[in-house]
Amino acid sequence: MLPGAPNNMMTNVRGLYAFGEVNFAYHGANRLGANALLSCLFDGLFCGASVDAYVRQEEPSTAPAASIPQAQYDRVVDQETRKLEALLGSVDPARAADPATNPYAIARELGAEMTEACTVVRREDRLRRCLATLAELRDRAARPCLADPAGWGNQSVVFARATADMLVLAEALAKGALERRESRGAHYRSDYPSRDDTQFMKTTVTRCDAHGQTSLAFEPIDADLIAPTARTYGKKDSAAAPTPQPPAPPGPAPQPAMAATH
Amino acid sequence: MTAHSPLGNGTHARPAPPPQGRRVVLRIKRCDGPVKPSYWQDFSVPVGPNANVISCLQTICASPVTADGRATTPVAWDAGCLEEVCGSCTMVINGKARQSCSCLIDEHAPRDGDVITLEPMSKFPVVRDLVVNRDRAFHALRRVRAWVPIDGTYALGAGPRETPQTQETRYALSQCMSCGCCLEACPQFNLQPDPAAWETSFIGAHAISQARLFNLHQTGSRMAAERLEALMGPGGVSDCGNAQNCVKVCPKKIPLTESIAAMGRAVTVHSVKKFFSLA
Numbered sequence: 001m002l003p004g005a006p007n008n009m010m011t012n013v014r015g016l017y018a019f020g021e022v023n024f025a026y027h028g029a030n031r032l033g034a035n036a037l038l039s040c041l042f043d044g045l046f047c048g049a050s051v052d053a054y055v056r057q058e059e060p061s062t063a064p065a066a067s068i069p070q071a072q073y074d075r076v077v078d079q080e081t082r083k084l085e086a087l088l089g090s091v092d093p094a095r096a097a098d099p100a101t102n103p104y105a106i107a108r109e110l111g112a113e114m115t116e117a118c119t120v121v122r123r124e125d126r127l128r129r130c131l132a133t134l135a136e137l138r139d140r141a142a143r144p145c146l147a148d149p150a151g152w153g154n155q156s157v158v159f160a161r162a163t164a165d166m167l168v169l170a171e172a173l174a175k176g177a178l179e180r181r182e183s184r185g186a187h188y189r190s191d192y193p194s195r196d197d198t199q200f201m202k203t204t205v206t207r208c209d210a211h212g213q214t215s216l217a218f219e220p221i222d223a224d225l226i227a228p229t230a231r232t233y234g235k236k237d238s239a240a241a242p243t244p245q246p247p248a249p250p251g252p253a254p255q256p257a258m259a260a261t262h
Numbered sequence: 263m264t265a266h267s268p269l270g271n272g273t274h275a276r277p278a279p280p281p282q283g284r285r286v287v288l289r290i291k292r293c294d295g296p297v298k299p300s301y302w303q304d305f306s307v308p309v310g311p312n313a314n315v316i317s318c319l320q321t322i323c324a325s326p327v328t329a330d331g332r333a334t335t336p337v338a339w340d341a342g343c344l345e346e347v348c349g350s351c352t353m354v355i356n357g358k359a360r361q362s363c364s365c366l367i368d369e370h371a372p373r374d375g376d377v378i379t380l381e382p383m384s385k386f387p388v389v390r391d392l393v394v395n396r397d398r399a400f401h402a403l404r405r406v407r408a409w410v411p412i413d414g415t416y417a418l419g420a421g422p423r424e425t426p427q428t429q430e431t432r433y434a435l436s437q438c439m440s441c442g443c444c445l446e447a448c449p450q451f452n453l454q455p456d457p458a459a460w461e462t463s464f465i466g467a468h469a470i471s472q473a474r475l476f477n478l479h480q481t482g483s484r485m486a487a488e489r490l491e492a493l494m495g496p497g498g499v500s501d502c503g504n505a506q507n508c509v510k511v512c513p514k515k516i517p518l519t520e521s522i523a524a525m526g527r528a529v530t531v532h533s534v535k536k537f538f539s540l541a
């Protein structure tokens with residue numbers, strides 16, 4: 001990140017920046033308690049100049065929004081209107097209470113599944129089952145049946161759309177947890193309780209295509225300036241633990257010390 | 263997502279049947295949109311341990327059927343934090359304004375078949391069902407400039423020192439979440455859908471108390487006179503009839519009548535000074 005470079009924290013939508021909580025950057029595998037605002041402030045201080053540079057030097061100055069053909073806006077409005085109409089078209093009071101297609105019921109199952117499989121302790125077989133459940137839930141969420149035809153204050157339409165987004169995020173999370181066969185930061189695998197820098201000192205990058213399909217890749221981390229060491233948070237007895245370590249055989253392992261992530 | 267016992271059982275089977283146990287009746291005052299007529303509907307909701315009003319409303323959305331078995335629309339409600347700090351879920355429960363997220367079913371309807379009534383607050387325009395528009399409560403905060411004037415464009419130097427005594431007073435006041443309970447309970451604060459009238463209608467206990475909070479802040483006190491001016495005019499602190507309902511319903515136990523008295527005195531001093539052109 002170079003100071004003032006227009007692309008600092010710019011998303012893949014040009015001109016759309018992700019500052020603050022939404023990027024969860026800078027903290028690596030674990031955000032220490034009470035450090036979130038630090039990164040929010042950093043984004044404002046450091047990357048604010050990037051927005052300024054972008055506005056002055058790039059598209060906004062050379063091709064302002066007013067010069068974009070109206071048809072381009074209309075196309076997006078049409079696309080979103082069609083999504084809305086599809087949801088409103090699904091309204092069927094007779095079937096609305098069927099948990100198979102009710103978004104609130106689907107979201108509740110999603111919450112229960114993610115709580116069980118993807119929170120504090122994670123394990124290969126459970127994560128695989130979770131991904132199978134998510135596929136089933138996504139299938140159901142793709143053909144929802146709503147109970148509210150109203151064009152005003154219709155919360156189920158918003159909720160149905162949010163549920164679909166939650167499912168994409170849930171899948172990204174579960175896939176990442178499955179593929180990262182080690183324990184690091186707040187990610188604890190009972191079948192791989194040790195940190196494995198040889199394989200996994202990498203950033204997980206999840207991409208979501210236009211159809212909501214997620215794919216996973218690992219990107220190496222540049223550690224030229226600061227050599228990685230064991231994170232012991234000042235604890236003396238475990239400070240001697242060498243890093244990197246080979247993965248330990250699967251089996252029960254002690255709970256890791258966990259830092260709050262607020 | 264919710265404190266309610268989840269329906270999912272962690273396998274990819276269909277959801278488990280609702281938890282065995284008791285049901286309560288949610289009697290809800292509904293409304294399809296602004297100025298549309300209100301109507302009541304009963305819902306029989308299965309409740310597990312730790313259920314609260316919001317989790318019951320979610321259960322209704324997952325199965326929008328009335329107690330007499332008729333299909334209906336899901337009930338609309340508002341919520342944010344789910345931990346009684348944002349105020350957005352405020353509604354009238356069994357006749358009293360409070361937050362629905364912290365309203366536990368076991369406390370308010372402990373037996374099988376008990377009834378809980380839910381109504382939107384009556385002092386704000388209804389958006390839909392239990393959702394109201396609290397814009398006027400926030401407008402009142404703008405009237406008294408309930409903020410500290412720093413915009414980050416210049417260095418202010420070291421932060422002001424604060425005594426433990428002021429800190430203690432201010433901490434209590436700072437817990438206000440603009441929920442509107444005090445306004446719902448106040449006989450002087452009445453429904454006013456027309457924003458043009460907000461500038462001169464009663465400002466409400468919460469805003470008076472926030473004016474005190476920011477006048478007690480060393481940097482905030484730079485705008486003390488402006489806040490007192492706002493409280494001097496029509497709809498200001500003298501419109502309070504001292505009914506003391508507000509302080510009884512405030513979920514954060516904010517000493518509202520103390521604030522009203524303090525600001526009443528400050529306004530008097532300010533107007534005397536102004537009369538002699540000292541302020």
Ligand SMILES: Cc1cc2nc3c(=O)[nH]c(=O)nc-3n(C[C@H](O)[C@H](O)[C@H](O)COP(=O)(O)OP(=O)(O)OC[C@H]3O[C@@H](n4cnc5c(N)ncnc54)[C@H](O)[C@@H]3O)c2cc1C
Binds near residue numbers: 022
């Ligand atoms: C309980 C809790 C305790 C915490 N404690 C600490 C702590 O002690 N120390 C610490 O450093 N951090 C703490 N954090 C984290 C910290 O509060 C957040 O990281 C920080 O507030 C995020 O700020 P933000 O501006 O990036 O995002 P937010 O404050 O989340 O702001 C996002 C804004 O976007 C708006 N929005 C969303 N969707 C749309 C849309 N479609 N259109 C328009 N607007 C939209 C939202 O309404 C919201 O106002 C805590 C967080 C929580 C939840």
Ligand code: SF4
Binds near residue numbers: 467518
């Ligand atoms: S003073 Fe109390 S009741 Fe009034 S808005 Fe604030 S928190 Fe709510």
Ligand code: SF4
Binds near residue numbers: 448450451501504518
């Ligand atoms: S004391 Fe004043 S603000 Fe409080 S309820 Fe009574 S009239 Fe309203």
Ligand code: FES
Binds near residue numbers: 346
């Ligand atoms: S949801 Fe924030 S107070 Fe209830």
